[in-house]
Amino acid sequence: MTTDQQIKERLAAAGLTLDRFKSPETVTTTAPPKPPAFEQTQVATSTTGLGIPAKKPFIISNSDKELLEVVDRMSSNGLNTNVLVTGPQGIGKSELAVQFAASRGRPLATLEIGNLAEASQIFGRMDLKDGATTYIPGLFTEAITTPGAVVHLQEINRPENDKALNAIFSVLDDTYRSIWIEELQKAVAVAPGVTFFASLNEGFQFIGTLPLDEALRNRFHIKMDLAPLPFSQEKLVLIMRTGLSDTQASVLMDLASRLRGNTQEPLYLSTRDLVNMGLLVRNGLSSTLAVKAVVGTGADKLESVLLSEHLAGRGNQQTDDEYGLL
Numbered sequence: 001m002t003t004d005q006q007i008k009e010r011l012a013a014a015g016l017t018l019d020r021f022k023s024p025e026t027v028t029t030t031a032p033p034k035p036p037a038f039e040q041t042q043v044a045t046s047t048t049g050l051g052i053p054a055k056k057p058f059i060i061s062n063s064d065k066e067l068l069e070v071v072d073r074m075s076s077n078g079l080n081t082n083v084l085v086t087g088p089q090g091i092g093k094s095e096l097a098v099q100f101a102a103s104r105g106r107p108l109a110t111l112e113i114g115n116l117a118e119a120s121q122i123f124g125r126m127d128l129k130d131g132a133t134t135y136i137p138g139l140f141t142e143a144i145t146t147p148g149a150v151v152h153l154q155e156i157n158r159p160e161n162d163k164a165l166n167a168i169f170s171v172l173d174d175t176y177r178s179i180w181i182e183e184l185q186k187a188v189a190v191a192p193g194v195t196f197f198a199s200l201n202e203g204f205q206f207i208g209t210l211p212l213d214e215a216l217r218n219r220f221h222i223k224m225d226l227a228p229l230p231f232s233q234e235k236l237v238l239i240m241r242t243g244l245s246d247t248q249a250s251v252l253m254d255l256a257s258r259l260r261g262n263t264q265e266p267l268y269l270s271t272r273d274l275v276n277m278g279l280l281v282r283n284g285l286s287s288t289l290a291v292k293a294v295v296g297t298g299a300d301k302l303e304s305v306l307l308s309e310h311l312a313g314r315g316n317q318q319t320d321d322e323y324g325l326l
């Protein structure tokens with residue numbers, strides 16, 4: 001059992017609070033309670049999309065945390081580091097880059113590589129400003145020239161545009177660390193301390209993705225392969241991210257375990273799925289309806305799975321004390 005006191009202490013240590021702890025008496029049975037403040041917090045971005053993200057509770061293994069501390073130190077020493085984050089869908093790959101930036105107060109730019117058909121996002125464009133033709137940098141160029149910025153290349157194996165990918169390549173390469181801007185007729189260098197994160201879903205089930213080019217993979221100094229969180233840590237994420245009570249979270253975790261461990265037809269449920277279910281429950285939906293809504297499978301099939309009381313474990317060998325808040 002995770003006590004509120006334990007959760008409170010872990011949140012306080014990470015400089016966070018949970019709405020539930022601020023005003024527990026406002027939770028009534030008639031009106032659905034308000035979701036916690038931090039799930040509603042908007043990412044603070046400039047007009048271009050470069051900004052310091054809001055800090056949220058993020059659970060990570062101690063070894064990955066140690067690695068990130070070194071990446072941060074390297075950045076403080078002016079070095080540029082490339083981190084490749086892989087792992088199954090919905091288990092925190094993108095959030096890791098966001099929370100790395102948030103916890104260090106560093107500006108973040110996220111680029112959806114699959115959406116880079118419009119090369120101006122990378123290279124910028126010439127535009128009329130105060131009667132003169134001026135170069136307006138793209139988000140990518142602005143981010144890489146901001147000292148200490150974190151650049152997240154989302155789904156780097158969905159390349160739509162060769163020109164864009166070549167530009168990314170030259171920026172990630174320690175020999176060049178620069179980008180050629182046609183409009184300026186010059187190469188723009190990567191600023192000191194900029195850290196690159198690339199996240200990636202690999203495998204046949206991800207339509208439209210390509211196996212990551214070996215030369216590109218080789219340019220990532222650090223590879224982090226994220227595994228699904230152990231049961232108790234995922235439950236903590238559920239509580240901290242949605243504000244559910246321990247009992248409510250237990251009910252959802254139990255349903256999720258049964259679906260995941262079903263011997264006939266195991267169902268893949270990510271941490272994202274659980275958080276989404278938790279938000280529905282927090283806003284007044286019953287646990288079973290929340291599971292059905294998020295899974296989206298035919299109700300009959302789900303019912304039969306839920307009815308077969310097979311309570312299998314997650315098969316994950318990680319133990320509690322190997323994880324903590326970022």
Ligand SMILES: Nc1ncnc2c1ncn2[C@@H]1O[C@H](COP(=O)(O)OP(=O)(O)OP(=O)(O)O)[C@@H](O)[C@H]1O
Binds near residue numbers: 092095237273
């Ligand atoms: N370790 C974690 N700590 C806290 N929250 C988490 C964690 N892992 C996942 N989450 C929750 O799951 C959501 C989805 O995570 P994220 O978008 O990072 O997944 P992803 O691995 O990048 O998925 P995809 O492969 O689909 O891109 C987050 O917004 C957060 O609510």
Ligand SMILES: [Mg+2]
Binds near residue numbers: 093095154
């Ligand atoms: Mg992602």
